[in-house]
Amino acid sequence: MTRWNTISVALLMGVSLIALPACEEAKVDAAVFETLKQCYDDPSMNQDRCKIDYKEAKDQHAAVAPKYTSEADCQADFGSGKCEKAPYQTSSGGSVFMPLMMGYMMGSMLGGRRSMMSQPLYRSADNPKSFRTADNRNVGSATGRTQVARSATSRPSFKSSTIKRGGFGSSGRRFGSAAT
Amino acid sequence: MQRIPVTERPNLAQAAAGHELEFTPGQGVTGWDETAYYQFTMSQIEEDLEGPSEELEGLCFEVVARAVDDEEVLRRLGIPEHFWDYVADSWRNGEKNLYGRMDLSYDGDGPAKLLEYNADTPTALYESAVFQWEWLEQAMALGLIPRGCNQFNDVHESIVASFPLLGIDGLSHFACNQDIEDDKGTLDYLEECAREAGMDTRFLAMEEIGIDDRGRFTDSDDQVITTLIKLYPWEWIMDEEFGRNVPASGVRFIEPPWKAILSNKGLLPLLWEMFEGHPNLLPAFFDGDPASDMLAGSYVRKPLLSRQGANIEIVQGGKTLFHSDGPYGAEAHIVQGFHPLPEIGGNYPLVGCWLVASKAVGLCIREDRTLVTGKDCRFIPHAILD
Numbered sequence: 001m002t003r004w005n006t007i008s009v010a011l012l013m014g015v016s017l018i019a020l021p022a023c024e025e026a027k028v029d030a031a032v033f034e035t036l037k038q039c040y041d042d043p044s045m046n047q048d049r050c051k052i053d054y055k056e057a058k059d060q061h062a063a064v065a066p067k068y069t070s071e072a073d074c075q076a077d078f079g080s081g082k083c084e085k086a087p088y089q090t091s092s093g094g095s096v097f098m099p100l101m102m103g104y105m106m107g108s109m110l111g112g113r114r115s116m117m118s119q120p121l122y123r124s125a126d127n128p129k130s131f132r133t134a135d136n137r138n139v140g141s142a143t144g145r146t147q148v149a150r151s152a153t154s155r156p157s158f159k160s161s162t163i164k165r166g167g168f169g170s171s172g173r174r175f176g177s178a179a180t
Numbered sequence: 181m182q183r184i185p186v187t188e189r190p191n192l193a194q195a196a197a198g199h200e201l202e203f204t205p206g207q208g209v210t211g212w213d214e215t216a217y218y219q220f221t222m223s224q225i226e227e228d229l230e231g232p233s234e235e236l237e238g239l240c241f242e243v244v245a246r247a248v249d250d251e252e253v254l255r256r257l258g259i260p261e262h263f264w265d266y267v268a269d270s271w272r273n274g275e276k277n278l279y280g281r282m283d284l285s286y287d288g289d290g291p292a293k294l295l296e297y298n299a300d301t302p303t304a305l306y307e308s309a310v311f312q313w314e315w316l317e318q319a320m321a322l323g324l325i326p327r328g329c330n331q332f333n334d335v336h337e338s339i340v341a342s343f344p345l346l347g348i349d350g351l352s353h354f355a356c357n358q359d360i361e362d363d364k365g366t367l368d369y370l371e372e373c374a375r376e377a378g379m380d381t382r383f384l385a386m387e388e389i390g391i392d393d394r395g396r397f398t399d400s401d402d403q404v405i406t407t408l409i410k411l412y413p414w415e416w417i418m419d420e421e422f423g424r425n426v427p428a429s430g431v432r433f434i435e436p437p438w439k440a441i442l443s444n445k446g447l448l449p450l451l452w453e454m455f456e457g458h459p460n461l462l463p464a465f466f467d468g469d470p471a472s473d474m475l476a477g478s479y480v481r482k483p484l485l486s487r488q489g490a491n492i493e494i495v496q497g498g499k500t501l502f503h504s505d506g507p508y509g510a511e512a513h514i515v516q517g518f519h520p521l522p523e524i525g526g527n528y529p530l531v532g533c534w535l536v537a538s539k540a541v542g543l544c545i546r547e548d549r550t551l552v553t554g555k556d557c558r559f560i561p562h563a564i565l566d
Binding site for chain 2: 067135150151154155156157158159160161162163164165166167168169170171172173174175176177178179180
């Protein structure tokens with residue numbers, strides 16, 4: 001079998017690689033607001049939509065926000081006074097902390113993809129002007145109708161607190177390659 | 181199908197470096213040999229390999245459909261009872277498959293015979309999809325092979341086109357045993373394809389996977405894993421500590437759980453039982469089945485779950501012709517009629533046909549110097565010329 005290190009698929013074979021430089025990822029239309037009121041105050045927005053999408057983002061906040069077992073660690077990433085207790089406990093009964101929701105991106109206003117969910121947004125301590133998704137993707141600082149990187153619109157993952165690791169991998173250590 | 185000696189590209193060292201393949205002066209690229217290529221006619225490709233592979237895929241699906249309704253079959257395949265409903269549901273829910281490679285005994289004449297189906301964790305994907313194609317283009321440009329050659333190779337485009345059809349939303353995790361370069365390289369390539377298809381991806385080692393208090397799997401940043409594209413066999417997953425948590429984990433796996441039925445060599449006797457006499461099948465039986473007497477002492481005995489040619493025994497006329505060692509074989513075995521690979525100057529080519537989303541899309545020929553293709557085999561490129 002061939003041996004590798006890592007692979008760069010800068011091909012060949014008529015494969016059309018996206019012709020954009022790496023720093024200019026494709027953008028899609030979006031709408032971003034700090035608060036529900038800010039959405040209401042935007043004359044270009046439908047108020048019912050503001051409310052439905054806000055609730056959708058708010059409902060996801062506790063599940064998708066980054067989680068910390070120490071409030072200090074959370075504040076180091078998001079700033080003093082910018083964290084709250086998550087509605088979860090560690091398996092040993094300890095508290096779990098997460099950043100405050102600082103805004104939301106409306107799913108109904110996203111262009112380029114089907115049936116997108118709204119999602120909560122956060123601001124990190126080292127770059128407090130920009131919104132970030134729960135998966136730490138930069139959304140930029142603009143509010144209202146704007147454009148965001150396509151990668152920032154994907155569904156945020158659920159954040160949990162792991163109680164154990166290492167339950168996979170033993171057969172690989174015993175047998176070696178999985179290749180067939 | 182001819183084996184044609186050819187001059188190596190003078191720029192082979194640079195070509196290998198461009199793909200970060202291991203190159204040793206005097207020995208060439210590890211696992212790759214371009215001092216020869218196999219030449220096929222278009223009708224050999226279309227009629228003997230492409231068409232039959234897709235037909236075999238259809239037969240395999242009939243085996244899966246039967247197996248998921250028959251506990252005795254699942255038991256014979258050694259699938260733990262804890263996973264029977266899980267495997268069956270994945271099939272009934274139509275969970276999609278991405279890729280696999282059928283290994284065929286074929287000499288250019290007469291029907292190709294299915295030796296096994298690497299339906300779960302096939303490798304040699306990058307050589308097949310990328311390095312082999314580059315060889316064709318450069319060998320033609322350098323005049324090493326005739327102009328106007330073609331290649332059965334839509335592997336890359338097919339994988340990129342298939343990813344969006346898997347219905348994956350959100351982040352996909354890619355996992356394997358990261359200490360095995362061959363496995364990691366194959367998975368890295370799949371991840372590149374997924375990114376080219378616009379997916380969000382992240383790699384982690386199998387041993388880094390965690391579990392939370394609700395039985396969900398997590399990555400090293402405590403993100404809950406929702407889709408896991410694994411290069412790690414189903415039978416290992418089922419056997420390991422976290423395996424019992426898999427059915428309730430909510431994770432979508434690629435390849436799907438029902439591939440555990442096809443990547444098992446028990447597939448071969450099941451195919452023969454249902455489709456006895458099919459031109460692309462060899463007679464096969466579970467070891468100990470009295471019906472295997474018809475093999476008349478000439479057969480290949482394989483464990484249900486061995487890899488890379490390990491623990492294979494070839495018996496001809498009642499005598500052991502070949503035997504390979506290895507770590508497998510604690511489980512049951514099958515016996516399959518002995519249909520030797522063609523031999524050309526001491527080389528034994530094994531023809532692999534890639535299936536992507538169940539469509540035959542490319543060829544992978546590997547040679548070894550023994551009748552059983554093992555981990556020291558070399559990839560030989562191919563060309564089509566009429």
